[in-house]
Amino acid sequence: MTANSVASTSGVQTAAGQRKKFKLNLGYILILPYTVGMLLFGVGPSLYALVFSFSKFEGGKPQYLRAGFSNFVTAYTDYRFIPALKNVLSFVALTVPIGVFGAVFLALLMHATRDRLNKFLRTIYFLPGAVTGSVLVLIFIFLLDPMISPFGFLMRPFGWEAQQDVITRRTVVYVFVLIRFFSSAGGWIAIFYGALNGLSKEILEAAQIDGCNAWQLAWYVKRPLISSYVIYMLITMFTQSMQIVVEPSLIASATYGDSPVTPYWSLNQLASNLQTLGGNFGLSATIALLQVVMCAVAAILVITKTDYYKTDVRN
């Protein structure tokens, strides 16, 4: 479609020859710095961690490849492993759909008309993600206490009068979903908005001329055009949710260390708990490996189903 808008059609002869000549070199040059850095600071440490998962740790130090599969057995048969897995999966099942639909919906809604409100709103949506750590703890100490929360009027009708009515072992997972949406949606909305702005105007105008109304335009034209980004978000969100650790420790701090959230609520927390307790980095590596495998399986499903890596240049 965009071909129509490219005006020039000259110079057919030279292209083929030049393309062959330069193609080989440039791609590799462009990718080289990243590849080197990735091997040094990504692949290398990952493989090292893989070695750890088969290593024995005595006095906190590794004896390489002397553990066989014992770390896997220890970690996966820990009595807290299945509860942690369940917690994480229930979190993922809630937060990924809510996050993805929420962000896509809001971005499309925002992009439906272009006015000055958009920029302001985008900034408002994004900024909560910039607050982290202890300051986020401070905000949530107040936010989740019906007595002193700006949203207290929403909580008191439930009969909640103190923070410990809001944060119980049954509600924590919803609290985590809320915090995750609060801190991550804005970034995605901005990315989708950027992607929508990157769409060719000709397509959108053509669709409007064809009689699309705003909703049809958003759902049938814009949404499919940003689907690559949506899949990117889906994969990223899935992996990040699998690694949930910030929200539970946040709530643990915000409840003065007196929270219903155990220090092994999620898989990542369990991994660091096991590692800090016994100094066995092999145990945390095995849990990390499991997380990677689960995410990779999910990603393979999505990526092969959608033929995601297929570009117009290569399959």
Place this chain on the structure above:
Amino acid sequence: MKRVFWAVGALMLVLAAVLAACATPTPEVITVVETVEKVVEKEGEKVTVVETQEVVVTATPEPTVSPYDEEAPIEVWVDSTRLEAMDLWAELHPEKAALVNVSQYDRGQFPNQVLFFNNVGEGWPDVIFAEPRYVSQLADAAHNFVGDLSPWVSQEVIDGFAPGALDPCIIDGKLYCLRNDLAQGIIYYNIPLMEEYGYEVPTTWDEYVAIGEDIAENGHDLIIGAMGDVWSLQMYLAASECPITERRTLTQFCVNATHDNCVRAAEMVDYLIELGVLATLRPLDPAFVEQYVATDKMLMLYEASWFGEYIFGGTEDSMYYKSAEGQLGMAVPPKWDDQEHPWSAPHGGAAWAMSRHTKNPQLASELIVWLATGEYQYTAPTQPAYVPAAEKWAETVSGNPLYGFDPWPIYNETAGYLWPGWVPDERFPYRPEVTNNLVNPVVNEGAKLVDQLEPLQEALVPLGPPGGLEIITDCDPLDY
């Protein structure tokens, strides 16, 4: 690309093999004869004593560097609040100030950080400020960080600490830390209210319950305590010598939540909640302040020793800042009939510890002794564990017009009543389990504490093995 991955993989394996070959340490026992310079507290005055003595440092094996270097600089890691102490030290000891480098740190992250240092063989600080619950973790096989202070601290200094104050620091006969401050339980009461309703301060738990019954019978709108979080609940449990987190050795805990001692405490708390005289809110919750403190309904509260200065306080920063002058009374907590004196649980309180890797244990231990006992403690924020320093500290505290009478005798007496059977330890995270199995079911779901003791026991026992701990269950608490 595939080949690159294989190449890197192979490289890693070779690297791993090489590392494995040279990573095995060769431990050896070192015995050193040293001249030790000590700072000793004599009747509140600091006296420097130079002694020549044989120091057998078998407790400090490899990799402590030997011979020790008295000129080696030391690294001190404290929290932000303790920076003040280090400033004062530098001011009083200008000749050694250059040897001491101070950094703030987050001690919650520290046990993990030590594992990294252990793996590369350097980076450890020499002196740290941390709660005893971290110190025991730092003493275990994996962390292997804290050093035995007993060769470096005189018996005189040790004897100066409040009775039992050093218990959480002493593990398997080794002194791993000196206590900085204590946070024992104290009964706070409202003097005018007590007079108005004609109650006497209870000395036994039976009397305590009797007051509750009388309040309920006469329909007074008063509470005699709170049970809204682990901190407030564990005061009652420890008072009854309930063994939930009783450390026996570095790696052995007695955990018996269904012990008779726990049952009697749970039944009492259940009963008081039923009577409506025990608030089911956290004492530090704004809702608690609004409902009970601001409305003058809090007759008594069983809480930590720092509540007096900081929560009642009388300043704008304290949560119960509406407390009027002369209103606050303090008393020794009640005891059970079979007890000689009452017990309480700690709600805070930290310590100073030394690295076993330090090159300059002389300076490190001297600094630790000063930090725990010296001038800094005279005006420290919380009650010093070292009694002579606490006496000086009491002078500043007693000036607070909030108290109805001199609080020092109560501070001093209760300091010795911390039950040594209640030892919070990072390796045994009992608190979330108590929250989930006792506090939340009772506070939010109306359950009975007594019925929840068994689920709690079931949740606590499996915590042991991952922390490298042996849990004994059918145990009676020790006689302390």
Place this chain on the structure above:
Amino acid sequence: MQSVRVAGQERSLMASIRSWYREWRRGSGIGPVAYVIRVLILVIVAIFFGVPLIWLFLAPTKSNAQLIELQPLAFGSLEYAYGAFQRLMAYNNGIVKRWFFNSVWYVGTAMVINLAVTVPAGYALAIADIKGRKALLWATLILMMTPVNALVLPMFMELHTLGLTNSAWALILPSSFAPFGVYLTFVYYKTVMPRDLIDAAKVDGCNEWQLFWNIGLPLAASLVGMLTFSRFRAMWNNFFMANTLIWSDPLRTLPVGVGVLISGTGAILPDNPWSQRSGIRRAEAALLGVITVLPVALVFLFSQRLLVRSATSGALKE
């Protein structure tokens, strides 16, 4: 779409409302009711996101007691906020300032390297015809999936071997080569440079290098916008690595320093008596929060200018 603003021309309120009305009519063809519903939804969501921030910005003006006593969104006093600011700046010989500049320089450097590495790499993965493309994409994806937790000890040992632990580079190097941006860049170029465009450019006589330089890079404005705010936020707030790989006080980043300071003073918790001594209370903690958030906000606003630039049409009309 035309801009309604005409420079130097005074407009009445009615005229500007009319121009707004024209703007959305032309922009999308949605009716007034739909428009109102849209604004309503967006504003309600904005309240959910915005109110906690407003609270944070107001908190430095209130003492601990006022934070509890006053209405959540009440204003305390400017004097108190000013006092809080002075206490913060005086804290430990002004170390907060130092942390701030550390963060700026670490993150600034890492950001520049990251962009210089990421954009070409993602471009190559999407556009260039290279062997092992899929393997690299998979490796990138798997690295994104690997919990940092598992990587810290290997990273620590590796950086220690290089003598870089407890230095700025311990943070800059791993951040510079983080995989996250590469994937986004791949997605971006995959979308904005369709085959037709590439072919047309080649027909025009572009070689690979010219294609990258004259079309790929100019198209990157929007992408750089996206990368800048998302990576900047991630690097700025990188806590776990920053806290482990750097442990000297004067070398810390602002978020880590803030964490250490707040945990050390117990400033935000009511059950920590110590905060009252250090002068760091909730107001100061909130002010630290504001100081930490501001750079991220600025970078976001700046990168939004790049973001709204409509990339494709601009390039194709050249």
